[in-house]
Amino acid sequence: MKRDFKYAKSVTKYLERRYGKLKGNTIADDIEYIKDIVNDHTAEDLQMMSRRINAAISYKKDTGYLDNHIIMYLGLLISVFTSMGITIFNIVTNYNLAFLNNFLKVNENQIKDANNLSDIFTHIDLSGPVNKWVYFICIILLIIFIAMAIVVRSIKNPIDNLYCYSVIIEEAIELKKINKKKINKKKKTSR
Incomplete structure (x- = not known):
């Protein structure tokens, strides 16, 4: 059973349950992780993930004094x-x-x-x-x-995880844009 992002309560928990944890991964593992995320989600999903992770980072920064x-x-x-x-x-x-x-x-x-x-x-x-x-x-x-x-x-650990996921999601958004440009370029050349 694949989990749907729309029903997730937490972006990081959703990503961990669906794709595994990021800690200890190599760069090659991260690239595969990013490709899986890009293939399974729309650009809007990735944007929503990015905004939620950035909001969580901001919240952690704002309440860090506590x-x-x-x-x-x-x-x-x-x-x-x-x-x-x-x-x-x-x-x-x-x-x-x-x-x-x-x-x-x-x-x-x-x-x-x-x-x-x-x-x-x-x-x-x-x-x-x-x-x-x-x-x-x-x-x-x-x-x-x-x-x-x-x-x-x-x-320290939760904020480290948030930064890791933030970087991964930003790279996934960039890869999604690159893939979209390639698809648009192929459509133009095939016409």
């Missing part, structure tokens, strides 16, 4: 989580220092020499909570960078 807001907010999350990690580190450090201060006040009679005090400081280990928060922040930042890459790719 796509950039997503990237801006993802970038904002980097600074938020970094600030949050530093804040949590300061809270944990201050809590441990307050605990140590209270411990020294309560046990000040038992701590007479500097060796006991240095033993207390060496037994206090802040690396566990700090390492966990550093790993947590790094994982969050990695997730944010992956999300940014996915968002950028999802924004």
Whole structure:
């Protein structure tokens, strides 16, 4: 069953379903693609395709700033989580220092020499909570960078496809004009 262009909702989806995808094609494949389009459609169909693809490109350009807001907010999350990690580190450090201060006040009679005090400081280990928060922040930042890459790719791919189809349709229109001139020339010479 061949699909009719007049019933298509999207030009790019129609072309992909009927003729296949353009990505990864060679120039020879594109030439065959263009010839198939020219043979299956009228000049009016090609003009309609061209106008719709150009309108979609214009729409993508006009709303491109909305796509950039997503990237801006993802970038904002980097600074938020970094600030949050530093804040949590300061809270944990201050809590441990307050605990140590209270411990020294309560046990000040038992701590007479500097060796006991240095033993207390060496037994206090802040690396566990700090390492966990550093790993947590790094994982969050990695997730944010992956999300940014996915968002950028999802924004870039549709507009790339539209430009590819725009070029193909413009070349198909030119080929249709050339074919029409050849047919008219043959008609004139055959008379």
